[in-house]
Amino acid sequence: MLKVTAVHPDSIAAELGLQEGTQLLTVNGRELEDFLDWEFLTAEEEILLHVRQPDGEEIEYDIERPLGEPIGVSLEPARIRRCANRCDFCFVDGLPDGLRDVLYIRDDDYRLSFRYGNFATLTNLKPHDVDRIIEYRLSPLYVSVHATDPVVRRYLLRNPTAPDILPQLRQFADHGIDFHTQIVMSPGVNDGPVLRQTLDELYAFGPAILGCSVVPVGLTEYSKHHLVREPTEAECRAAIEVIDERSATARRERGRHWAYGADELYLRAGVELPPAEIYDDFEQVENGVGSVRWLQRRQNPDGGWGETCDSYIRPELAAAGASGPSQTAWALLGLLAAGVTSEPAVERGVQYLLATQRADGGWDDPLWNGTGFPRVFYLKYHLYATYFPLWALGVYRRARRK
Ligand code: SF4
Numbered sequence: 129m130l131k132v133t134a135v136h137p138d139s140i141a142a143e144l145g146l147q148e149g150t151q152l153l154t155v156n157g158r159e160l161e162d163f164l165d166w167e168f169l170t171a172e173e174e175i176l177l178h179v180r181q182p183d184g185e186e187i188e189y190d191i192e193r194p195l196g197e198p199i200g201v202s203l204e205p206a207r208i209r210r211c212a213n214r215c216d217f218c219f220v221d222g223l224p225d226g227l228r229d230v231l232y233i234r235d236d237d238y239r240l241s242f243r244y245g246n247f248a249t250l251t252n253l254k255p256h257d258v259d260r261i262i263e264y265r266l267s268p269l270y271v272s273v274h275a276t277d278p279v280v281r282r283y284l285l286r287n288p289t290a291p292d293i294l295p296q297l298r299q300f301a302d303h304g305i306d307f308h309t310q311i312v313m314s315p316g317v318n319d320g321p322v323l324r325q326t327l328d329e330l331y332a333f334g335p336a337i338l339g340c341s342v343v344p345v346g347l348t349e350y351s352k353h354h355l356v357r358e359p360t361e362a363e364c365r366a367a368i369e370v371i372d373e374r375s376a377t378a379r380r381e382r383g384r385h386w387a388y389g390a391d392e393l394y395l396r397a398g399v400e401l402p403p404a405e406i407y408d409d410f411e412q413v414e415n416g417v418g419s420v421r422w423l424q425r426r427q428n429p430d431g432g433w434g435e436t437c438d439s440y441i442r443p444e445l446a447a448a449g450a451s452g453p454s455q456t457a458w459a460l461l462g463l464l465a466a467g468v469t470s471e472p473a474v475e476r477g478v479q480y481l482l483a484t485q486r487a488d489g490g491w492d493d494p495l496w497n498g499t500g501f502p503r504v505f506y507l508k509y510h511l512y513a514t515y516f517p518l519w520a521l522g523v524y525r526r527a528r529r530k
Pocket residue numbers: 211212213214215217218219220234235236249285
């Protein structure tokens with residue numbers, strides 16, 4: 129059963145009389161477990177929907193609608209699937225105490241992997257989950273492999289029952305499912321020969337593995353430093369060499385670079401970031417892989433960056449749109465955080481802000497720059513256009529002084 133949290137105005141759901149609190153029981157006789165069932169089972173033009181209204185009345189609707197027209201409901205968020213591992217480098221261990229509860233959730237959820245590109249280890253799958261992945265053909269999935277050697281992988285995940293990843297991936301690949309993969313590189317454990325072996329075996333797996341990124345382990349002052357450490361400059365350089373070799377072969381044989389280093393790997397190595405072309409279609413940009421080059425590519429000719437709320441519906445519109453002060457400041461802050469202080473993109477972004485600053489020190493921002501309730505309504509935070517540009521210019525100035 130799924131609960132409706134909002135009904136979109138002028139939608140099919142509004143016309144039917146669904147309301148906040150309506151329970152969605154079945155679609156075409158199948159029980160609804162989560163948003164995946166809802167999205168896949170309601171994808172047909174004709175559906176039989178069985179609901180329980182907040183007053184207890186049960187109703188069955190025979191719905192016919194144009195293909196692609198959404199029913200128009202927001203659903204109660206799915207309960208996130210928890211992780212079965214205890215990696216020494218876990219980002220949750222790297223948090224201080226006293227933050228919001230949700231920040232401590234160790235998520236490992238194949239549904240979020242499919243929907244949002246979250247990386248999952250697939251170590252907590254039950255037979256029912258395997259069946260769903262195959263039935264709904266959840267592809268591509270984003271998978272944290274870390275090492276193809278099962279012993280090393282179990283050590284890294286601190287999970288003695290983690291299944292052997294290659295046969296697991298094969299089971300899905302045989303049903304047409306593809307994967308983006310990542311290796312979180314923990315020095316002394318899965319770098320060196322293990323890294324080479326993992327990249328070789330993932331590449332040999334075949335085209336179902338669309339690519340593999342290598343991300344250096346990232347720790348904070350709260351992490352388990354007695355168990356894990358960050359890679360040195362030399363270790364990062366050695367990893368880049370392995371990636372470059374694999375990438376050169378992949379480019380020749382498959383027309384893709386396939387193996388990617390995270391931006392962080394280059395920054396730690398003290399090696400210049402590679403050109404944008406090596407990231408193929410920037411499929412792992414949200415994993416910090418090619419983020420700097422992606423931002424640079426999205427810069428407008430006037431030196432600014434822009435984005436509209438349409439990118440919630442069409443992700444390809446991310447960082448695309450007329451320049452605005454808030455978005456330009458965010459892009460600059462991103463580049464500066466990555467240590468990019470003197471590239472032309474930064475200079476042009478700074479010049480855009482300086483050129484558009486009003487005499488009173490503020491900026492005009494015509495864009496709706498707040499998230500609000502995506503797809504339902506959006507908010508505008510008027511002071512964003514003041515403090516983010518000031519913040520970005522301040523960080524730029526400090527960085528240039530160093
Ligand atoms: S897989 Fe590892 S890093 Fe990810 S949530 Fe679980 S313990 Fe943390």
